[in-house]
Amino acid sequence: MLFSTYSMALAVFVSMSQPSVSPLPSSRPSQAPRDEAHQRGLHQVDATIVSLQRPSPHTLRVGMHLGDAGDDPVWDQANVAFRVYPDLQAPTVSRVYTVRSFEPQARRAEFDVLMHGGDSPMMRWAAQAGIGQQVRLTGPRVNIVLPGSQGRPVAIFCDDSGLPALYSILQRWPAGMTGLGWIASDDVHGLAELPPVPGLQLQRLPLQGPGRDLLLQQARQLVAPERYVIWGAGERDEMRALRKYFQAEQGLDKADVAIAGYWKRGASNTDIDAERQSAYQKFTAAGGQLADWDDLGIAL
Numbered sequence: 001m002l003f004s005t006y007s008m009a010l011a012v013f014v015s016m017s018q019p020s021v022s023p024l025p026s027s028r029p030s031q032a033p034r035d036e037a038h039q040r041g042l043h044q045v046d047a048t049i050v051s052l053q054r055p056s057p058h059t060l061r062v063g064m065h066l067g068d069a070g071d072d073p074v075w076d077q078a079n080v081a082f083r084v085y086p087d088l089q090a091p092t093v094s095r096v097y098t099v100r101s102f103e104p105q106a107r108r109a110e111f112d113v114l115m116h117g118g119d120s121p122m123m124r125w126a127a128q129a130g131i132g133q134q135v136r137l138t139g140p141r142v143n144i145v146l147p148g149s150q151g152r153p154v155a156i157f158c159d160d161s162g163l164p165a166l167y168s169i170l171q172r173w174p175a176g177m178t179g180l181g182w183i184a185s186d187d188v189h190g191l192a193e194l195p196p197v198p199g200l201q202l203q204r205l206p207l208q209g210p211g212r213d214l215l216l217q218q219a220r221q222l223v224a225p226e227r228y229v230i231w232g233a234g235e236r237d238e239m240r241a242l243r244k245y246f247q248a249e250q251g252l253d254k255a256d257v258a259i260a261g262y263w264k265r266g267a268s269n270t271d272i273d274a275e276r277q278s279a280y281q282k283f284t285a286a287g288g289q290l291a292d293w294d295d296l297g298i299a300l
Helices: 008-013 067-071 121-128 160-171 188-192 214-220 236-249 269-285
Strands: 043-056 059-065 080-085 095-098 101-103 108-114 134-142 154-159 179-184 200-205 229-235 257-263
Touching: 043 067, 043 108, 043 188, 095 108, 095 160, 101 160, 108 160, 154 160, 154 214, 160 179, 160 188, 160 229, 160 257, 179 214, 188 200, 200 214, 214 236, 229 236, 236 257
Parallel strands: 154 179, 154 229, 179 200, 229 257
Antiparallel strands: 043 059, 043 134, 059 108, 080 095, 080 134, 101 108
16 A cells, blocks of 8 residues: 555564665675564565666666465565575575566566675676576565555655665555655666656756765755645665654654665675664564564664
8 A cells, every 4th residue: 555654563574775875895694574473464575586677787677477476466566575595605695676567467476686796695697697597586565655544745865776666656646645755866768767647746866976875965955844634765874864864853743754764885785784784683572573673763
């Protein structure tokens, strides 16, 4: 459901596709949370690659056939995540991606891999991926969706890593909803691919030039933020700052702010997964429940 309330429990699943910057090398094993509550409802799938495209120089678009698991209606919802295991000889290494588009009749899902040029498990996988090969994955799980708006417009803050999620949300945009948004990206092609939505104005923020936190800077310029609901996806530290700004400084209700951190500047997703797993184990050992887990609330 597009208007379902964002559950922080879903953020455990998120260490999304690598950004278009090279991460630091890591030899640490990556281990996603895999307790019974977290695995409930997920399928293990050996999907078959049926298409490989390069819509832009730094994007590999992978189409895959899901077999019988593709009959699960969750695949056809907005912003669905799944976990990819790029090397079956190293089963603790995994990455989470977003279903960009899904064809129910064909049981076919499509996702984008950002080719950042570094040496990582997914970059090695992408370099040798071919039509007909199988890829192991677990999923699907709905990630953050638009908060219930009650007639209010939405303000969107997104970088390259969030474009597939935004694409899937725009494909299912509710009639009559309006808003505005900013995409921090140098990928003109990626922005041009987004489905046009009446009443939604999106603007690209070029990454070139000094300074970071372009989305946070734009958020601070939003006039009357209390009039909006918020959706954001991007670099983890900036997304944490965005959430703090809208909730702690501007007083927006938790249910009106749906924000996720998909990557962390200067860190590999292997390290992020390892630290997330350690924090999650401590959380559950202290009696915490998955439904109360706040991924952005922990320092990684």
